[in-house]
Each structure stands twice: as C-alpha cells, then as structure tokens.
Amino acid sequence: MYIVTHTEATHHVENLVGGWYDSALTSKGTKDAQLVALALRKLIPTDEDSLLFSSDLLRARQTSEPIAEILGSTPVMDADLREQSYGAAEGTPPGTTPFAPPPAQGDRMRHRDGIQGSETRFEWAGRAYAALDRILTVESAHTIVVTHGGTATYLIAAWIGLPLEAAGHVKFKTSPGGISHLREDDFFHDRQVVTLNDHSHLN
Template sequence: MRSLYVIAHPEATHHIEKVVGGWHDSHLTPTGRLAAAAIARTLRAQIPRGAEVEVISSDLRRARQTAEEIAGLFGVAPVLDRRLREKSYGEAEGRPQEWLDRRFVPPPADGDRMGHHEGVRGAETRGECARRVHAAMDDILERPRTHQVVVTHGFALTFVVTAWIRMPYASLGSVSFRAPSGSITELREDDFFHNRQVVSLGAVGHLG
C-alpha cells in the first residue's frame, strides 16, 4: 500500500497582512508554526514506526518551514521542489489583495479556462501551474516509497490531487479541491487493485 499525505501550509504572514501570496515569500505566523507542529505530530502518530518516509515540499519559505517541522519528527531532510509552488500572480505578489481584485479578469464559464490570462502581468495561467505540478508529481510517484508527505499551497493542491487520480489535462479546467490552510489530505493506493483513493480531503481536526 502507498500513502501520500498532502499538506496545505498553515497560516502565513501574507494571510494576516492581506497581501497576495503566490510566489511572494511569506513565512509562517506564530499560529502557523503551532499548526505545523500539530500536523507533524498527527503524521507521526499515523505513520507506522520504522516506515520509510519522504517529505517533499515547495521551496517557498512558508511551505519549507512546515516541511522542516514534519521532517524533523521523522529524522529526515525535506526535499525541495519549486514545481510545487503556488500559482504565480506575477506583479500582484506582495501587493494588497484589493490591488489584485481591481485588475483580476475572471475566467469564462466555458472555453479555454486553462489558457485564460487573468489580466496581471507575469502571472501564470491555470494551465501553466497545472503542468508544472503534474510534472513534479510524475517524478514523486516514480520513486518507490510507501509513505510520502507533500507540502504545497491551496491552489496548487488541486493539481497534486488530479495528478494522483490521473485526471486528464482536458478535464482540469473547472476542477477545484478545497483544502483549508493547515489541512491534511490523505491519498492511498492499494497493493491488489492499485486503485488510487482520496481517503480524506482537507482534514483539520488536528488543529483543534
């Protein structure tokens, strides 16, 4: 059996400062650090002692801090992969959220949602974000591990899950998996049928 635990990093400074995240390199707040410790303890209690555990994380500081907290309890070093970063919002990053809201061009209900440009210079399209996250997941899942922890961001998490369930690219235009900050999503593949399950999505019970 293979288990993958997908972590949406907990509260970071851009959340409370109400600025745009994306590739803006914010860090965990004190509340976020407590949540990261709770995530680590929960995973330590859930994953059998002696199991080989790999921790892979976005290289952005808020995700890296979360991964370091988790990896520390398992005695490993996190593997950083910039392809697990949040969607880039280009020149909006680090600016007030209302600055982005005034300029944001929402995607159409139908048509080319993956290639839609949101009106902000330097921002990624949905499709660009999806492709790099799927590429990262292809590499992660090629490695023979029974337990892997992937630390990423709220928007990018959707594409971690779609890569896991092998959802075709053409189907990604409207899909969205909601997972709150600090949540744990558990994915599992059984040894017999090799079915890939979404066991839980965005669980937050460990946060109290």
C-alpha cells in the first residue's frame, strides 16, 4: 500500500486554513502530481494490478488524476479520507479564529477546540480508520491512497494496529507529494512501514 499526501495546493501558498476548504493544486502541485505518478509507476510492475482510492476534495482528486492515467486505474472517491474539518476556520488565515489546542494529558481525542463545526480527533481519526477497513476488504497486489497530511497519520496508525483510543498523541510527519510505503508480508502477516514520507522523486 502507498499512502500519498496530495501535492501543493493554493491554501498552502495563500496561508489559509485547509481542512475541508476545497482548494485546488498550484502549478507546482500539478507538476509534482505528475512526478508522484511516475514514481509509483516505477514501484508498481506493469503486469500487476493496482487499486486507487482518493479523498473527494479537489486537491486530492487532482493529485490522483495523473496516477490513475499512468496506472490505468479508476480512482474510488471516499469522503472519509478527507482532512480534519476545521469548521468555521476553513479558508481563513491561521490565528484569526479563536482556537483551544488539545490538552497535554487527558482525553485529547474528544477535545473540542471551540471552533464551530470542527471535528474532534476521535471523529476525524474514526473516519480514517473506517476508510482503511473498507480499503483492505478489496484485494489487490498494490493499493494507492491519496489523502491529506493529517489523515495520513491516522491511516498509518490504523495500519499498524494502534487502537483508536490510543491515538491521541500520534503524529507522523508528512509533506506535500510524499509517499509512504506500507507492506504486509505473506507469511507472518506483519505490517511494515517500509518508507515514511519519501519525497526524493520531487527533487
């Protein structure tokens, strides 16, 4: 399985809160999406099947398009692969909406940040865990998931079997266009994080 973080989007360069704000890829993001597709083509043999899943937000869909074209796959859109909803803060400059960060200890997963319409980490991570469960029911030699930086953390956490309730402090650092390679071996069925946030194809 390959977890792909969508490439550079307009909210990155305009310094706006993302979340479900439906920003598009920048020109750099569009070029980098092509490079991601080429990198995956090198990793996935042409004679082996692949499945492609994507967040339904525009920046993820646009990242998935060249991947679909080069691999000959039709992307399956899944809203549960979206980034965390930041509610009323989406599309606004960071810091302009009052925000209460999660506590250092205690129930970080169910903490409410005070922003109208935002999700808790429990709601957000629960979506990602559920999405991975559905994805894993479909057998394929290779699976590609195009998602967002924050959601990638919870997909990886779910992959390695971290209980949802224990995910309050977990954070895997990713960057736009990064590819994380996950693999389950056929004998022991151990789940490996082979590479995390590889972005060498963007250099």
